[in-house]
Amino acid sequence: MSEPVLEVSNLRKSYADRVVLADIDLTVLRGDVICLIGSSGSGKSTLLRCVNLLEEIDDGVICFQGQEVSDPRVNRREVRGRLGMVFQSYNLFPHLTVLDNITLAPRKVHGVARAKAESRARELLERIGLAEKATAHPDRLSGGQQQRVALARALATEPALLLLDEITAALDPELVGEVLAIVRDLAADGTTMVLATHEMSFAREIATQVCFLDGGRILERGEPERIFTAPEEERTRQFLRRVLPT
Structure with missing residues (x-):
């Protein structure tokens, strides 16, 4: 097994009294394509922003390429120089x-x-x-x-890790395909990625692992075929019934 590119352990993040991430554990190996799915507000974007050190975390550890980057003494600019991130808006x-x-x-x-x-x-x-x-x-x-x-x-x-935050969310439907085609090619080339997406068929196609977030927790995770055809959690089934075509 290859060395982890990213290890997130017991990550917690709150805004005032509102918990947005709770006890998040996530391991990303070289070549993984991890798709984060879930309703808006489930914590997908916040998780990516925490990994990219754009948000202060309340508790837990983030290790990137063997370095604990959640340590407040870390050089954040240097860490971000080894990460790539694309947001909903083009920026x-x-x-x-x-x-x-x-x-x-x-x-x-x-x-x-x-x-x-x-x-x-x-x-x-x-x-x-x-x-x-x-x-x-x-x-x-x-x-x-x-x-x-x-x-x-x-x-x-x-970058050693590419983070993609709902990169098709701001696009007209006819433009989505051209962006997803690039991501598909990157996945085929072995680019290590974590992406938050509402494109379920795309996640099913390219993911090595799918994580379903609900209420700031990773409620269920697994290979895409199992998650999309035989989810174990009722909340996952409810979400997929709502977003998948009938």
């Missing part, structure tokens, strides 16, 4: 070109020379089918194109 810098958006972190955070960073960025743009948009600004792109650029930006630093 591209509107005043920068596509090429500059993708090369910003490699150059400014990792000290990569401009020529090398741009070469890598052009390779990624070719991969996502947007080579001709290198000099365009984000407002000249469709939502699907902007989200593909956001994926390329996250990949530009060659």
Whole structure:
């Protein structure tokens, strides 16, 4: 068995008196594709934000590549430099070109020379089918194109773990497929990912493990075929009856 890329143990997170994550345990091995499913407000996005050190946790331990990154003394910028995250909104810098958006972190955070960073960025743009948009600004792109650029930006630093937070939620239905196709290719290439998604058929297709969150807890987890065809928990069955086509 390969060494874990990510280990989350007994993670707890609250906002005032409201518990949003309770006793979360999660292990991610190299090459895993972990899909987080559950209703809005179940804690999926908060879990990803805690892993990326964008949220302070109340209790528990987060280890990334063998380092306890939940230690408050850790260099968060350095840790995030080894992670990639894509959000629901594209968060591209509107005043920068596509090429500059993708090369910003490699150059400014990792000290990569401009020529090398741009070469890598052009390779990624070719991969996502947007080579001709290198000099365009984000407002000249469709939502699907902007989200593909956001994926390329996250990949530009060659992260050990890619976190995807409902990346199709803000897209028109006809644009969802083009973004999911990129994620599908990444999974096939062995990219280690944890993604929160409402796309059930997609989760069933690409996940190595599905985790159903409810009320801030991982209520059920397992291989996608079992979760989607024979869930053990009644709450999981209720959720899937509501979201799966009849």
